[in-house]
Amino acid sequence: MALRLVAEFDLWKDVFPWLRVQRAASASAGTPGGGADVLENNYESLRVLNIERNGNVIYTYKHLYTFEKDLQVVSCSVNSERTLLAASLVQSSKEGRKNELQPGSKCLTLLVEIHPINNVKVLKAVDSYIWVQFLYPHVDSHPLPENHLLLISEEKYIEQFHIQVIQEDGNRVVIKNSGHLPRDRVAEDFVWAQWDMSEQRLYYIDLKKSRSTLKCIQFCADENFNLMFEAPLDIPLSDSVFKLVNFGCDDIQDQDKSSKYPMLCIFTNHTGSLCVCYSPKFDSWEQIMYTVFYFHKGHSKTFTAALGSADSHVTKGITFLNLDYYVAVYLPGHFFHLLNIQHPDLICHSLFLTGNNEVIDMLPHSPLQSLSGSLVLNWCSGKLYRAFLNQSYLLQFLWNTRLDCEKIAVLHCVLSCGQDPQFLEAKIIQWISENVSACHSFDLIQEFIIASSYWSIYSETSDIDKLLPCSSVLTWNAEIPGITLATEEITLPLMKVHSFKGYWEKLNCNLEYVKYSKPQLHYNNCMVRREWHSLISEEKTGKRRSNVYVRNILDNAIKVISNLEARNLVSEPRLTPLFQEEDNHQRLLLGLMVSELKDHLLRHLQGVEKKKIEQMVLDYISKLLDLICQILETSWKKHNLHPRVLHFNRQASAAEFAVFHIMTRILEATNSLFLPLPPGFHTLHTILGVHCLPLHSLLHYIDNGVLLLTETAVIRLMKDLDNTEKNEKLKFSIIVRLPPVIGQKICRLWDHPMSSNIISRNHVKRLLQNYKKQPQSSMIDKSSFSIEFLPLNYFIATLTDIESSNQALYTFEGHDNVDAKFVEEAALKHTTMLLGL
Known part of the structure; x- marks a missing residue:
């Protein structure tokens, strides 16, 4: 399946056997209440309660602490030193399950000293539910003198308790001034809240004049807390709604009725993205709607997915999962979507799978909760997973799918995985060599070269997505089967703090880009195209500008080729005869691209060292060349070509036709973007063209710029072919099409009246x-x-x-x-x- 869930914690495998051993030991020792049969009869009470920032999993079997037999734990949290425990307990029914929330329910919130004795302090004793969560600052080597505990009340307020601890009698930890614990009111009058355990952030929504406003509180180790931003959220919520996300196990509402309630969650990643995913309660069995607010891009997208037949009843709600650069959206048994949150502008960059697909059927049908990062928890089974995109499945899907929209989406999914990129690129190139003409909506080679080069340096700086294109596709008008889409601009978040670090600095940078950077700042080769044509024109007229300027440009090309050779030190020697000649025209193009791209990045990457930018440019352009070489190398190996292909005095084979075709497609892909080619490419392409094409087709390719005559190729042609009538016609047709500078040199190599005639004509002219x-x-x-x-x-x-x-x-x-x-x-x-x- 497209999503791979790797279990990091399994309640039944990691805890159940240990409990069985403990129960058996108690039974053999004659401890009252022991015995494995008791464990078997009470296994339903074994459940996960919470997962802390440091990875600690809090679970309960029957009771954590027995106060009364009819009390059951609703929420629980342990501080980072494991010296304090906070727990919220409610009364249970006689059947052992807690009652539905109703007036008069009793909730008891306790703070317990657990290192090494169990003194208990009552924090709350109220008639509404309370959830607890210790704050986890960045881990230090020494214990913190003060702990901070959040209490979230169903009465729609959040408090922070400040708890000082001291050590007595060695390592005995007790609460200081337990009779009076200072506290702050963090938020109030909210209807929804979500906890980000990894980044210690609290998101919540309050209603003012029926308008939903999203706010975020950041808790820090060196200060109290800050309100980071406010953002209007155009979704219908009411005061009667109360929902918590990621504050431990939330089983107040029946999970089987989750489709009756709106679904809302927030995802971020290290690049400064901020996504709000919202699904209203379902009103129809024929289609499902959900909206993603891409605040870091300034717009929202509403997706409507057709479910097919009217009897496709939905009994489970939509699940949203955070997969770093993607958000997975799936409805068990109906659809699975991978939304590209880094580049959401075009719908073709996201993958939409529907129907009775094995990827959908293999996903768990029980509700999954997306925690921070790529952690996923199945509350029902007690399993904690790490979620990954399944590279093997995606590569297989790439071979089998027939839709262009799915090909381009899967291509980007695979490249963004970042795991063993050389292996992935080799597999994709193998697929391209078999399907080079299979896509009609975009150029497959072009898209691969641009996307792979982009992802190769993406990790260097998060701002690179604003400055380099990730795709060659600028627009997409084709429909996606089973999906309709509506895009709207949204109001950007208002940042309330003006000193940013880490994620907040990147988010603010994204917001500033949306506000002020139109049109986009993506690099293109327009300036390189103009300058290159200018230099070539000057070369023809003999009026080229200063030698120093040209020498600097050619030095840039030398740096790229040296960088490429250094990157390939451990790989096998190339079979294709590239980089074996000067090819000044391609070297000029290489050097100009280095110069222009470096200037582009220097203008917009403030605060990044010049040397780092220069190396990024060399790596990026080296990657472009390397990918072209890899595509050609794969085709060369596949067809088992030999270096004798470089000689003209032989007949063409079917293998040479195939390689000539792939080279022509590479040329088409690079020409439209004006990308450089490896020196020697045009020579090899021309030699194969002479082998494979009849004379009239060959001349047509030359006259239309598909084949570029190089001095190396023409010299070899003049030396390899004798002066038969057919070869004379070919040689003359080639010579008259050469630029004058090259033509004068070539004519001297051909001892023939025709050559003397051409020399004479040039002399007379x-x-x-x-x-x-x-x-x-x-x-x-x-x-x-x-x-x-x-x-x-x-x-x-x-x-x-x-x-x-x-x-x-x-x-x-x-x-x-x-x-x-x-x-x-x-x-x-x-x-x-x-x-x-």
Whole structure:
């Protein structure tokens, strides 16, 4: 199943056997009331009461402390030193189960010294329910002189007791001034509250003029408590509602009737996200609705899930679980949703599974409670789980699903797991190589490269999600089967404290971004595209800017390639012939991207060291290149290609066709985003193109920019192929399409009349581009010409005159034998060849 629950505590496996041993020992010792049969008859009273911040699980069997036989524990908490215990007890019915809440119920709240004696102080004796919770500051090596205890009353107020303890007679711990314990009123007139045990936060909702307002109290070790924010919450609540979340086991309400009550919970994570998940009570058996308020993004989304047939009765409520970057929402037997809370803007980044799916059927049907982080508690079974996304299931699902929306959602789920990323990337690349053309709504290679590069440096700083794109998909208009969605803007929380640390600093940063940063600050390669085209244009005209600037850009590329090689020290040598040539155009693109991305991050990542940013940039771009190499390497290995593929004098194989196709898809993916390619990519692509394509298709690919002619590839072509008629046609077609700078070099390597003709044409074009006709004698000295062909004679005389007037300027660079005489001979040879003489 998509969700993997790993048990960290099992009441029946971890506690029940121990109790059995204790009971058996008591029975053998003749202790009254002992015996294993008593345990068997009272197993229902074995239940979890609370889980503390340090991982301590508080459970009870029959009674923790026996005061009266008709009292039962409702709430219980132990301080971090395990010297004090707070417990709230209520009267029970004769059947051994507590009565439904009703006027006149008696609730007794006690504070007990448990190290090493049991002095008891009554904190409350009232006619309403009370819940207790010790505060847990960050663990210190020495005991705290003062403990803080929260009392939550059904009368809709929360108090904090300050309890000082002292040591007497060695390690005996007692309460100081137990007759008068100072206390503060933390909150009042609330209708709902949730406790975050890990971060020591209290969320609660109060009603003012029928308007719901969410508030949060942060408890700290070095101070009392602070009201952190207020946020209007557009959900219908009434004074008659009273609900507590994560204050121990809440079984006042019948869990079987949970669908009759609204469900509300709050999730946060270390990146500064704040999500409020709300599901109203169900009014229909045909569809279920729930809303998620993404306060860190400034909007809410209301999801409506179709349940199918009208007889699909819902007997259990919706369950919300916190999975770090995701929120899992599921209704047993009906649907399972994974909501991407880090990037919720597009619905395709979340996964929606419905119907009779095995992932839904395998999840527990009993209610689960999401605690801090990824801890999940099943109150009914007494099992505490750590919840993970199941990578194996998601990878298998990736192979089997046919929907584009599920492919892109699962792709992001897998990459965000963060467990063994190299293994996951290898599996995804294997899937891509088999399904490269399977997606119609997005480019599969493009999405993988962008998403994987993003997640590779995400842990460096939480602000990276605002500055780098996580997806290549900008819009998504396709429907998700079984789901309708409505998005609304919401009012942002008002921060009440102005000195932020940790999570609060990141949340405040997210809120500031939503307020002021529009349009988004995501990096793109627009500036790189413009600058690269400018440099290439300057290269063609010979007017390139200062050598220092270009050298710095190329140095950036060297740093990226060195960083990539350092990252791959432990991996196998690459089979594909990449990084084996200069390829200055790709190196310019690499270096420009380093420069632009570094400037982008430096502008917006305030407070981050420059060296760290520079390394992040190198890692990010190295990852881009490495992923491209991995995709090509996987295809190369799959088809068992050999280095002999680099030679032109051989026939293409089906394997080469397959690799050429994947390289063409990689080129399409990178071109639209203007991403750099590994030096040598275009050479290999061109060589495979010459092998695999007929001449007319090959020239069409070249003319449309799909194949980029590199000097290395063309030199190899000229050397490998002989001068048969077919090869001459190919060589000529290639040479005339070369940039002039490369073309001049290549023509010298081909000893052929066609090559001499091209050299001559370039020489003549160079001489005549600034030529101004001068008055000349109408008589031509025929004695200087061996052939009596007046047009040619006149033309050669003109060239000779230009050469003699400024020999230094017009000599063909690097080829001393190119002159008017060479042009004449080349023209005659070419004419002879054309006439077949």
